[in-house]
Amino acid sequence: MSESAKETVSKAEKTAKVQKLVGVKGMNDILPPDSARWEWLEDQVRQLMARYAYRHVRLPIVEPTALFVRGLGEVTDIVEKEMYSFEDRLNGEQLTLRPEGTAGLVRAVVEHNLLYEGGKRLYYMGPMFRHERPQRGRYRQFHQIGAEVLGFGGPEVDAELILLAHDLWKVLGLSEVRLELNSLGQPAERLAHRQALIAHLEKHSDALDEEAQRRLHSNPLRILDTKNPALQGVVEAAPRLLDFLGETSLAHFHAVKAILDANGVAYSINPRLVRGMDYYNLTVFEFITTRLGSQGTICGGGRYDYLIEQVGGKPAPAVGWALGVERVLELIKEQGDVLPELAPDVYAIVPDTRAVPVAMQVLQALRASGVSAQMHAGSGEGMGSMKSQFKKADASGARFALVFGAQEVEQGLVAIKSLRDGEGAQRTESLTALAEWAHTLQSTL
Ligand code: ATP
Numbered sequence: 259m260s261e262s263a264k265e266t267v268s269k270a271e272k273t274a275k276v277q278k279l280v281g282v283k284g285m286n287d288i289l290p291p292d293s294a295r296w297e298w299l300e301d302q303v304r305q306l307m308a309r310y311a312y313r314h315v316r317l318p319i320v321e322p323t324a325l326f327v328r329g330l331g332e333v334t335d336i337v338e339k340e341m342y343s344f345e346d347r348l349n350g351e352q353l354t355l356r357p358e359g360t361a362g363l364v365r366a367v368v369e370h371n372l373l374y375e376g377g378k379r380l381y382y383m384g385p386m387f388r389h390e391r392p393q394r395g396r397y398r399q400f401h402q403i404g405a406e407v408l409g410f411g412g413p414e415v416d417a418e419l420i421l422l423a424h425d426l427w428k429v430l431g432l433s434e435v436r437l438e439l440n441s442l443g444q445p446a447e448r449l450a451h452r453q454a455l456i457a458h459l460e461k462h463s464d465a466l467d468e469e470a471q472r473r474l475h476s477n478p479l480r481i482l483d484t485k486n487p488a489l490q491g492v493v494e495a496a497p498r499l500l501d502f503l504g505e506t507s508l509a510h511f512h513a514v515k516a517i518l519d520a521n522g523v524a525y526s527i528n529p530r531l532v533r534g535m536d537y538y539n540l541t542v543f544e545f546i547t548t549r550l551g552s553q554g555t556i557c558g559g560g561r562y563d564y565l566i567e568q569v570g571g572k573p574a575p576a577v578g579w580a581l582g583v584e585r586v587l588e589l590i591k592e593q594g595d596v597l598p599e600l601a602p603d604v605y606a607i608v609p610d611t612r613a614v615p616v617a618m619q620v621l622q623a624l625r626a627s628g629v630s631a632q633m634h635a636g637s638g639e640g641m642g643s644m645k646s647q648f649k650k651a652d653a654s655g656a657r658f659a660l661v662f663g664a665q666e667v668e669q670g671l672v673a674i675k676s677l678r679d680g681e682g683a684q685r686t687e688s689l690t691a692l693a694e695w696a697h698t699l700q701s702t703l
């Protein structure tokens with residue numbers, strides 16, 4: 259075989275071997291310009307949290323599997339079938355990609371004894387992982403923002419958290435979000451209700467689906483949360499947990515409602531609202547929109563007074579919520595948002611490579627004074643023609659092109675061309691006067 263034939267063969271082999279790699283199903287790349295939406299939302303959240311004096315925590319994405327099994331409850335959708343659990347093959351540890359944020363936060367609070375000096379108001383944001391069937395509003399890597407108040411047992415913090423979320427919808431410009439409220443009472447009250455509920459469900463056991471059959475004795479409350487339309491009749495006729503609440507639980511519930519009423523927050527009571535995790539008691543709530551199809555819950559939360567001790571801490575009450583960032587962003591888009599401007603202010607055109615160092619210097623000075631500036635980048639074999647550089651400048655969306663001609667630069671000059679007004683007015687400035695120009699430009703941004 260000739261040398262060139264050999265070369266052709268090995269090239270073919272190479273292309274055959276290099277398979278295109280794609281991302282994991284249900285785990286999305288967040289790319290520009292969409293990423294600007296994400297950052298805008300995160301900024302709004304940070305500002306609002308600061309106004310409520312909530313502090314940010316950043317926690318690991320991987321936790322011991324036992325934390326979630328113990329914390330969320332063994333008979334929950336998440337623990338039964340949605341967790342990404344694995345054994346660290348280097349040391350045999352059983353680990354899980356966090357499916358939600360509360361358990362890890364409680365673990366950290368206990369581990370670092372954060373409640374030692376009294377209660378804490380905290381928030382987090384970041385990716386969560388659940389092995390679900392990917393569809394609109396449901397992904398395998400998704401993102402939550404959560405707010406949690408630990409160490410306070412009173413209804414005022416439940417209401418404060420709801421007001422915080424309600425304010426967030428306002429800041430984000432979201433209407434068409436409604437609030438549903440319920441109380442799950444205390445464990446003893448739940449036990450009495452549970453017996454009545456099991457009796458009711460057993461009477462209708464023929465009508466139950468496989469999942470409900472399985473949960474009948476392990477977690478009957480969750481059956482109330484079923485999405486199976488065939489079960490709605492049985493579930494609607496079931497005994498209501500609200501009717502089993504004692505005076506103290508009812509007083510807590512009424513106090514939360516009174517604060518919401520006084521602050522003009524509308525809600526409806528949904529006696530069948532139970533939430534997915536086992537750890538909730540007393541107040542539970544969801545914010546729901548009808549604009550996103552069946553994945554309409556954008557935020558959910560409630561009180562979890564027993565989770566801290568379940569994770570091995572000194573008993574302390576707590577309450578919190580988590581919102582789904584993808585769903586909130588989807589709703590913002592649905593309501594017709596305007597994407598934030600991503601164009602640079604200035605694009606530098608440099609026809610002659612000899613002018614590159616000076617052009618770079620000028621851009622650095624512009625950036626230092628707050629102007630967003632993009633340098634034309636060549637192919638590696640020169641900078642390209644003036645025409646092609648102007649095309650790139652236009653495509654960038656920049657307001658101005660700075661043209662660094664070799665001759666002009668030698669004379670200490672640069673051309674400034676407006677790219678937005680049709681005519682493209684052009685003038686020449688001295689490099690030293692550019693700082694002044696940048697200043698006026700900045701004040702018009
Ligand atoms: P759903 O009933 O939709 O399954 P959930 O009760 O499992 O929700 P939570 O565990 O309460 O949800 O999580 C809080 C929020 O996180 C949800 O209201 C939703 O906005 C979002 N969320 C939950 N799971 C997903 C997912 N797989 N993909 C995208 N967002 C999600």
Ligand code: MG
Nearest residue numbers: 335336390534
């Ligand atoms: Mg779910």
